[in-house]
Amino acid sequence: MTIKKSALTLVFFALTSWMIQAQTQPWSLEKCIEYAQQNNLSLRQAQYDIRSAELNIQENKYSRLPALSAGARAGYQFGRTIDPTTNSFNNERIGFNSFSLDANAMLYGGGFINNSIKQSELNTRAARLDAEATSNNLALDVAAAYLNILLAEEQLTNAEKNLxxxxxxxxxxxxxxRAGSVPANDRLDILSQIAQNERAIIEAENAVNIGYLNLKQLMQLGPEDDLKIVRPEFIELPDNANPQAVGLEEVYSAALQTQPQIRAADLRIESAQVSEAIAxxxxxxxxxxxxxLNSNFSSAFRSPIFETQRVPQTVFIxxxxxxxxxxxxxxxxxxxxAYTDxxxxxxxxxxxxxxxIPIYSRxxxxxxxxRARISKLNAEVGSVQQRQLLEADVQRAIAxxxxxxxxxxxxxxxxxxAEMAFDNAxxxxxxxxxxxxxxxxxxxxLDQARIELIRSKYQYLFNLKTIDFYMGKALELNMN
Known part of the structure; x- marks a missing residue:
């Protein structure tokens, strides 16, 4: 018994240690994006929209099946009424009961059902693409928040080194x-510099905290949840990258193929065209x-009782x-x-x-x-707007x-x-x-130059990742 308790205790502590380690394990960019996509509320709503669209498909497909309904009535009639079973007038209270079973099936509906199924399938595909677009935008937001934390942490490290x-x-x-080489007042200048360094550390720490707060919000984590991202010793910037050689046509053409909101807009045009056929x-x-099928019962429905009688009759012979x-x-x-009879x-x-046959339907x-024609025109305008917006975003990203x-x-x-000047100084x-x-x-x-270098490095890195995003590449960081 003691050995069993000891074993259970060891297992408990091992699991606890593993859970704590899992919670404090640094998060990579890919892991942050994956977690955010699994827990983000906007994406959850998008999944609900997909499910709702799928239910519309099922509903339209089931409309091909016959409709079947059953009914029953029971009650009493008072006063002079017509018995529903005997069709005779009665002045007494009559109890009645009726049953019915109705079936109805559409044989031809002018293509309404088939087109409704087709439209719901198009809408479902568009809803899936909307969810994909939301997921992609979320990944880009997470990447930006992740890089902002790395920027803030690197600036914090730089501020600590300066201190x-x-x-x-x-x-x-x-x-x-003490050697008498410089006046005592020079010490005050250094103390002022130390105070500035301490303030820079406080500002950098605050930037780190704000960065983590933004990332937690995107990942649907609470402020009290532990989160630590992977902090690399060095982030590789592509040596062969040449932003001047990146052309608008190349990136925009790729974005038209990779960005789901464009395909979703085209599907909505098709859906609107089907709406015209439905109309x-x-x-x-x-x-x-x-x-x-129907039957009924009435308490007034009665059967006569006959009796055999000898009836005399005179005839002439x-x-x-x-x-x-x-x-x-x-x-x-x-x-x-009887009821059953x-x-x-x-x-x-x-x-x-x-x-x-419709003749006049007001x-x-x-x-x-x-209305369907206007809906199609509106969908076409929406598709053009999506393309214009994407082109503007690509132009801005390249610039x-x-x-x-x-x-x-x-x-x-x-x-x-600045380093050469500082070495000389x-x-x-x-x-x-x-x-x-x-x-x-x-x-x-020198400090300001290094701060600007750090900021420009991460800004350049994020812009490169934005171009990769429009080219359909995964958001990854090359870390060492």
Whole structure:
């Protein structure tokens, strides 16, 4: 028993440890996107829309089947009424009961059912593409939030390094002050620089927290849920990428094939065209088959009770009267016919065809046809709008990628120049050739250049991923 308890305890702690480790395991971009797509409320609504569209398909397909219904009535009639079973007048209370079974099947409906099925199938395909578009946009939003966290964390690391350098500089300045090489007031400049570094750390930490909050909201996680993303040592930027060579026609043509909202818009045009055919069916005759089984019971439906009686009758034979007795069935009373007997005797069957030819429908059919035509025109305009919007987005993405590439290259050159200037200032400061203010200025210039390099790098990376998104490529990060 003790061994069993010990084993269970070990299993419990192992599972607990595994769950904690799973919760604190860093999340990759792909994992964040997958989790968001599984839990996002907008995507969940899109899935409900798909299910609703699928139910419309089933409903339209089932409309091909016959409709079957049953009915029953029971009650009492008072006063002078016509008995529904005997069709005779009565002044007494009559109890009645009736049953019916009706069936109806459409034989020809002008193509209404077939076109309704076709339209619901098109709408379902469009709903699936809408869900795919929502999923893609969510993935892009998650990627942006993910990169913003990486940007904020890298800037936080840079701010912490700057604080360490400022503290080292303070120690160096204190040594120079004690040696009498620099005035004591120079220490105040370094303290001011340290305060600025501490403020930069606070701002960077806040940016990290806000970034995680945005990512959690996209993933439908609570603020209290643990989330830590994979922070690479280095993010590879494609060396062979040439934004200047990326053409609008190439990206736009690929986007037309890969972006689901374009295909969804085209399907809605087809659906609207089918709506016109559905509206046309209102001008055509319909033919349906109907059948009915019915029976009823009435308490006034009675059967007479006969009695055999001898009835004398005088006849003349050879001119002489002769009395002869005849036996005759004479009704002396009546009795109610049994319930089951009435149901059996009153059982009726009806079968027939129903032809309906529309002659005048108060212009309803013409209005429906015009409404369907307008719906098709509206769908065509919507398709053009989707294409124009996509083209504008692609143009903007290409322009942003080119601009961010130029900014990134300029930031690299700025950092190279600022580093050389800072190295020179460091040497001159160590020799006492410049004061702390001039040295701090060189440091600030280098810090700002590095911050801009980090920002431009992630902006360029995100813009590259946006181009990949329109080209139909997966959103992935090359991390080392």
């Amino acid at each position: 360490e350098l400022s503290e080292e500089q303070l120690e160096q300045t204190d040594k120079l002050i 046309e069916s209102g001008f055509l005759p319909t033919l349906s088959l109907f059948a009915n 050879d001119g002489s009267p002769v009395t002869i007795e005849f036996q005759s069935q004479v009704p002396v009373d009546d009795e109610q016919i 009435q149901i059996d005797q009153n059982f009726g069957q009806v079968v027939g065809l129903n032809l309906n 212009h309803t059919n013409r209005i429906n046809k015009e 942003d990628t080119r601009a961010s590439f130029n900014s990134y290259k300029a930031a690299q050159r700025s950092v190279d120049a 460091q040497k001159r400061f160590d020799l006492g050739a410049i004061n702390t203010l001039e040295f701090a200025t060189a440091r600030t210039t």
